[in-house]
Amino acid sequence: xxxxxxxxxxxxxxxxxxxxxxxxxxxxxxxxxxxxxxxxxxxxxxxxxxxxxxxxxxxxxxxxxxxxxxxxxxxxxxxxxxxxxxxxxxxxxxxxxxxxxxxxxxxxxxxxxxxxxxxxxxxxxxxxxxxxxxxxxxxxxxxxxxxxxxxxxxxxxxxxxxxxxxxxxxxxxxxxxxxxxxxxxxxxxxxxxxxxxxxxxxxxxxxxxxxxxxxxxxxxxxxxxxxxxxxxxxxxxxxxxxxxxxxxxxxxxxxxxxxxxxxxxxxxxxxxxxxxxxxxxxxxxxxxxxxxxxx
Numbered sequence: 043x044x045x046x047x048x049x050x051x052x053x054x055x056x057x058x059x060x061x062x063x064x065x066x067x068x069x070x071x072x073x074x075x076x077x078x079x080x081x082x083x084x085x086x087x088x089x090x091x092x093x094x095x096x097x098x099x100x101x102x103x104x105x106x107x108x109x110x111x112x113x114x115x116x117x118x119x120x121x122x123x124x125x126x127x128x129x130x131x132x133x134x135x136x137x138x139x140x141x142x143x144x145x146x147x148x149x150x151x152x153x154x155x156x157x158x159x160x161x162x163x164x165x166x167x168x169x170x171x172x173x174x175x176x177x178x179x180x181x182x183x184x185x186x187x188x189x190x191x192x193x194x195x196x197x198x199x200x201x202x203x204x205x206x207x208x209x210x211x212x213x214x215x216x217x218x219x220x221x222x223x224x225x226x227x228x229x230x231x232x233x234x235x236x237x238x239x240x241x242x243x244x245x246x247x248x249x250x251x252x253x254x255x256x257x258x259x260x261x262x263x264x265x266x267x268x269x270x271x272x273x274x275x276x277x278x279x280x281x282x283x284x285x286x287x288x289x290x291x292x293x294x295x296x297x298x299x300x301x302x303x304x305x306x307x308x309x310x311x312x313x314x315x316x317x318x319x320x321x322x323x324x325x326x327x328x329x330x331x332x333x334x335x336x337x
Contacts, residue, residue, distance in 0.1 A: 075155040078130045079121040079148060083156065085113035090185075091158040093119040095149065097167030097191075097318075098265050099226070099250040099258060101127025104166070107324030111332075116162075121152055123169075125257035136260055142168070142268055146175035153183050160185035164331065166320055167191050167291065168265045174273050187281040188331055191317050192300050193292040194270040202271070203295040211266050218262050226250035232290055235316020242321055274303035281307040282334040284319065284327065291317040308334055 075081070082102060085092075092112050094105040102120035109118050122129040123145055138144040149172065153161055161184045165173035170192030177184040196204045197211055206214075218225045230250055231243035250258070281304045285297030294311075301309035310330045314323030 075148075075151050078124060078133045079152055080128045080130075081152055081156075082120040083117065084109070084120075085116050085118040087117055089116040090160055090162060091117040091119060091153075091156075092162045092164060093121075093149070093153065093158070095121070095163065095165040095169035095173060096123065096126065097169055098261055099126070099253050100166075100246075101129075101249065103127070104249075104318070104320055105164075108320050108328050108331075111328045117158075119152070119156065119158070123261075124148060125261060126253060131254060131257070134254075134257055139260065139264065141264060142172050142175055142270070143179075145169075145172045146179055149173070149176040150180045150183065153180070159183070162186045162188065162335065164188040165190065165192070167193075167317065168268075171268065171270045171273070174270060174277055177279060178273060178276055181278070184279055186279055186335070187277065188284065188334065189281065189300065190284045190320065190327065191286055191289055191292045191297075192283060193296045194274060194300060194303075195268065196266045196291075197269075199269075202299065203293070205291065205293045205296060206266070214266065215259075215262060218259055222255040222258060223251055233317045234322065235288060235290065235318075236322050239322070242316075242318070245321065246318065271299075271303070274300060275305075277304045277307075280334075282331065283307055283309045284312055284330055285309060286312050286314050286316060286319050288315040289317050308337075310334070 094109055096102055096104045101122045105120060109120060112118050124139065125131065125134040163173040163184055170189035171194060173187050177187060193204065195202065196206050197208055198204050198206065226247055230247035234243045234246045236242050283297050283301045285294055297309060301307050312319055312323060312326055312330065314326055316322055319327045
């Protein structure tokens with residue numbers, strides 16, 4: 043299996059590799075991909091694969107209340123985006139990850155390394171759009187998308203309501219630049235919502251604080267300055283949009299916009315509040331995904 047001259051197994055050009063570069067076997071390539079993103083595979087080997095992707099400042103542990111339910115009849119795949127969680131930080135390249143496309147390419151690589159087909163991709167927050175991009179990169183690989191709190195653009199633009207003004211985002215990024223820990227402590231409770239359950243905000247705060255500050259700053263810029271509205275119309279697989287109540291990051295008009303611009307998509311409003319229903323309302327989140335897949 044070859045990707046063509048002048049590129050590696052996955053189609054990426056070699057970085058400085060000449061004729062003297064050591065030969066890398068197929069098995070090594072697969073191992074490298076899986077180790078780079080700390081890929082975890084559970085569940086039924088012959089079941090339809092479900093790939094869970096976490097949002098900004100988080101890792102695969104954010105799915106620990108949802109993923110087990112799918113392990114009884116699906117092949118469940120969890121991973122950390124490069125630069126997040128316990129991924130291989132040495133693999134982080136600010137150029138490769140200077141746009142969401144870099145993260146989408148990683149997802150395609152993971153799926154191919156595991157020889158997955160008809161993949162159900164479940165993406166939270168920014169990973170919802172990363173999933174869209176991955177499905178467009180490898181259209182035959184994915185069978186369904188589940189978008190949890192998606193936003194194709196966070197900044198308001200004319201009639202489009204993203205939930206933030208340009209000055210809002212500038213202030214958010216400036217605060218992250220100047221005081222990563224302070225920003226994490228202040229923003230995590232806002233993003234999580236559910237003030238009556240402070241342990242949830244504490245977990246998100248700790249996750250944010252554990253992220254490398256330099257990588258967090260770049261990932262935040264890539265996330266909050268992205269505009270993937272034009273990509274929505276190209277989605278052809280069955281898609282579920284999960285919209286939380288009182289979501290400060292992806293308010294209701296955003297979820298409605300995504301639904302209206304992906305033909306045939308299903309929009310489900312959750313009673314869950316905040317931006318992280320995978321932690322705050324895992325049973326409701328699981329039930330909504332199950333209903334979509336069974337429907």
